[in-house]
Amino acid sequence: MTERHTVHHIPVCPFSQRLEILLALRGTPEAVEFRVVDITKPRDPALLAKTRGTTALPVLETPGGGILKESLVILRYLDETLPGPALRRRDPMEHAVESMLVGREGPFTAAGYLFVMNQDPVRRAEHEAKLLSLYRDLNAFLTEHNPDGAFLFEDFGWAEAVFAPMFMRFWFLDYYEGFRLPDTPDCHRVRAWVDACLAHPATGQVTREEIVKLYYDYAMGAGNGALVPGRAVSSFVFLPAWQDRPWPPRTKYEGTASDAELGLLGRE
Amino acid sequence: MTERHTVHHIPVCPFSQRLEILLALRGTPEAVEFRVVDITKPRDPALLAKTRGTTALPVLETPGGGILKESLVILRYLDETLPGPALRRRDPMEHAVESMLVGREGPFTAAGYLFVMNQDPVRRAEHEAKLLSLYRDLNAFLTEHNPDGAFLFEDFGWAEAVFAPMFMRFWFLDYYEGFRLPDTPDCHRVRAWVDACLAHPATGQVTREEIVKLYYDYAMGAGNGALVPGRAVSSFVFLPAWQDRPWPPRTKYEGTASDAELGLLGRE
Numbered sequence: 001m002t003e004r005h006t007v008h009h010i011p012v013c014p015f016s017q018r019l020e021i022l023l024a025l026r027g028t029p030e031a032v033e034f035r036v037v038d039i040t041k042p043r044d045p046a047l048l049a050k051t052r053g054t055t056a057l058p059v060l061e062t063p064g065g066g067i068l069k070e071s072l073v074i075l076r077y078l079d080e081t082l083p084g085p086a087l088r089r090r091d092p093m094e095h096a097v098e099s100m101l102v103g104r105e106g107p108f109t110a111a112g113y114l115f116v117m118n119q120d121p122v123r124r125a126e127h128e129a130k131l132l133s134l135y136r137d138l139n140a141f142l143t144e145h146n147p148d149g150a151f152l153f154e155d156f157g158w159a160e161a162v163f164a165p166m167f168m169r170f171w172f173l174d175y176y177e178g179f180r181l182p183d184t185p186d187c188h189r190v191r192a193w194v195d196a197c198l199a200h201p202a203t204g205q206v207t208r209e210e211i212v213k214l215y216y217d218y219a220m221g222a223g224n225g226a227l228v229p230g231r232a233v234s235s236f237v238f239l240p241a242w243q244d245r246p247w248p249p250r251t252k253y254e255g256t257a258s259d260a261e262l263g264l265l266g267r268e
Numbered sequence: 269m270t271e272r273h274t275v276h277h278i279p280v281c282p283f284s285q286r287l288e289i290l291l292a293l294r295g296t297p298e299a300v301e302f303r304v305v306d307i308t309k310p311r312d313p314a315l316l317a318k319t320r321g322t323t324a325l326p327v328l329e330t331p332g333g334g335i336l337k338e339s340l341v342i343l344r345y346l347d348e349t350l351p352g353p354a355l356r357r358r359d360p361m362e363h364a365v366e367s368m369l370v371g372r373e374g375p376f377t378a379a380g381y382l383f384v385m386n387q388d389p390v391r392r393a394e395h396e397a398k399l400l401s402l403y404r405d406l407n408a409f410l411t412e413h414n415p416d417g418a419f420l421f422e423d424f425g426w427a428e429a430v431f432a433p434m435f436m437r438f439w440f441l442d443y444y445e446g447f448r449l450p451d452t453p454d455c456h457r458v459r460a461w462v463d464a465c466l467a468h469p470a471t472g473q474v475t476r477e478e479i480v481k482l483y484y485d486y487a488m489g490a491g492n493g494a495l496v497p498g499r500a501v502s503s504f505v506f507l508p509a510w511q512d513r514p515w516p517p518r519t520k521y522e523g524t525a526s527d528a529e530l531g532l533l534g535r536e
Contacts, residue, residue, distance in 0.1 A: 052412070068365075073367045080360035095345075096342070096344065096345040099338070100336065
């Protein structure tokens with residue numbers, strides 16, 4: 001590709017991070033220009049026109065003005081067009097295996113997000129059990145296909161690029177729910193996978209501190225830049241920068257901290 | 269491939285029909301041996317062991333004993349391994365476009381199945397409106413990418429292999445719900461697509477009569493071979509053959525017809 005592609009994205013968005021991971025692995029970060037969308041503000045009408053009214057991100061815009069949506073569609077497109085070795089397994093059977101694993105990501109992500117956004121302490125155990133059952137299912141899959149390895153195959157690949165951003169987002173479950181994988185045999189293989197994904201240099205786009213601070217409002221039940229009742233500023237605002245804010249309280253079931261306590265009232 | 273693959277399937281299953289359509293288009297129906305699973309009976313333990321306890325079909329078994337699940341995973345695997353021109357668009361951008369369309373199939377299928385299985389007449393209009401909104405979304409997508417054609421591109425392809433089996437299943441909505449696409453401009457393009465898919469010779473594996481008779485129990489709210497209360501035989505039984513049964517009553521909100529009225533009490 002001679003001209004650059006543009007990806008409109010939210011910097012901390014896990015679906016966008018998949019594309020950043022692909023670019024990092026490929027050694028071609030300059031192949032795509034990332035343009036930041038602030039989800040705490042009304043959407044730019046020019047971008048809305050390009051996406052025909054939908055607000056989901058990321059969106060890839062080709063040099064010719066073509067628009068692609070859905071992170072897995074964009075990931076495959078970039079994998080097929082960027083120079084260098086493909087992220088997907090070349091062997092059709094191996095790609096089918098990694099695709100079956102990727103097919104588990106939707107329910108896994110939904111379970112984690114519903115857990116962190118849950119506001120009813122009575123239902124906490126139910127959310128935890130659901131997520132744990134999905135971790136155990138990943139454990140069984142990895143044990144079946146690569147019992148002794150760290151990744152699904154010998155190295156970080158297609159499935160890891162899809163799941164790693166979710167493992168990093170789920171730091172919000174560690175922090176706000178005290179959720180940890182139990183030290184039991186039915187979780188050892190998936191824990192090794194999670195640890196290998198988090199330690200891989202291609203996944204360094206975000207930090208635990210950034211996730212915990214920016215996703216505070218999710219722990220209060222407010223997603224996608226929505227405002228928590230009683231607050232005037234979203235935890236997803238760009239300024240004050242997350243580095244300049246204190247760590248939020250972990251006590252999610254006791255109601256929101258104030259904008260001031262969260263360090264959200266700095267200079268505009 | 270020198271040895272044959274096996275697909276374990278329910279003959280009238282739309283997800284399996286996708287694979288049959290691919291084989292028909294490729295002119296290689298002998299590349300896969302289909303083995304019939306009777307969902308009205310307990311699952312064969314040998315097959316359950318191969319699928320590690322899951323019952324979803326179709327399942328592809330390679331000559332080496334590898335197991336693949338999920339129709340889209342199997343479809344891509346066959347597309348990449350069978351001889352002959354690929355079903356998917358070769359151009360990465362065009363494949364991304366057909367993949368975006370395919371991404372709409374899950375909610376579309378869910379809306380149609382929830383509609384036919386709905387047992388509450390008060391909620392009928394809500395189900396109809398939901399499905400219509402999804403047809404209109406398909407209409408907008410096709411109008412954007414190929415306003416004057418019949419298919420998404422110039423011929424029946426990847427997206428058509430995915431959607432055509434659903435358009436055929438939705439004959440149950442025409443019959444049991446009187447559902448038809450309105451003759452309005454926001455549905456003309458998708459209607460042309462549906463008609464072209466139904467008329468294509470690669471989609472002749474099932475007939476309207478077969479769908480309407482076999483899926484009667486879905487219209488009574490019982491899916492996947494489950495028994496309708498008050499009945500002893502599923503409409504999905506293989507014998508008596510659907511050809512030997514009468515057309516079922518269309519009056520789905522008045523309760524089930526009897527096994528005898530449905531012609532289900534023939535010779536074993």
